[in-house]
Amino acid sequence: MTNDEIKGFIENAIKENRVMLFMKGTPQQPACGFSMRASGALNALGVKYAALDILPDPRIREELSGVSGWPTIPQLFVDGELVGGSDIVLEMFESGELAELLGVEQPDLGEEPAAEPEQPVQQRPIGLENRLN
Amino acid sequence: MPSADELRTRIEEALPGADVNVIDTTGGGDHFRAEIVSERFDGLTRIQQHKLIYDVFGDEVGGAIHALSIKTETPTRAGDGR
Numbered sequence: 001m002t003n004d005e006i007k008g009f010i011e012n013a014i015k016e017n018r019v020m021l022f023m024k025g026t027p028q029q030p031a032c033g034f035s036m037r038a039s040g041a042l043n044a045l046g047v048k049y050a051a052l053d054i055l056p057d058p059r060i061r062e063e064l065s066g067v068s069g070w071p072t073i074p075q076l077f078v079d080g081e082l083v084g085g086s087d088i089v090l091e092m093f094e095s096g097e098l099a100e101l102l103g104v105e106q107p108d109l110g111e112e113p114a115a116e117p118e119q120p121v122q123q124r125p126i127g128l129e130n131r132l133n
Numbered sequence: 134m135p136s137a138d139e140l141r142t143r144i145e146e147a148l149p150g151a152d153v154n155v156i157d158t159t160g161g162g163d164h165f166r167a168e169i170v171s172e173r174f175d176g177l178t179r180i181q182q183h184k185l186i187y188d189v190f191g192d193e194v195g196g197a198i199h200a201l202s203i204k205t206e207t208p209t210r211a212g213d214g215r
Binding site: 034 | 179180183184187192194195200201202203204
């Protein structure tokens, strides 16, 4: 897979998935605390989202940062726009802005974000892992 | 290896007049938390505010600086006591 193909895949993933999270690991098995908190916030809101693990190939992260201009992982996109990394996602989750943006009810924040997604995560973008072999 | 003091100084140089607090969250010199209050953030989105800080360090974020957690505020909001 060429760098241009990876870039095209990333751009498509952002365009085709209303809520698109680029992370280290998967929502089921996050490989970094920051990615865990970002996916945890989405899980707690019960929204459907697509997630892509950037770890299988270092070029995914390079191309993603080139597309977004954002240096760190995770990165959350909603409606094709970069919302932010884990700090911004968490701030917006706690303030209720994220729920508003996603059009869902703000959950009771007395509870920790759920460990498991409440709705199935779309699997397809994770397939990038296999395409790179 | 960068230190919290070094990061604070560099942010202060990039954003003169900013109130900057940086802590080394693990003590290992590679995970940091930076809290910055600056007038420069006025009228900017959170994304733009955070990018101003990332831009101070360029490629070092993800390199020598493994993780940089950022909280930005404008003086007005910080003054709200929230």
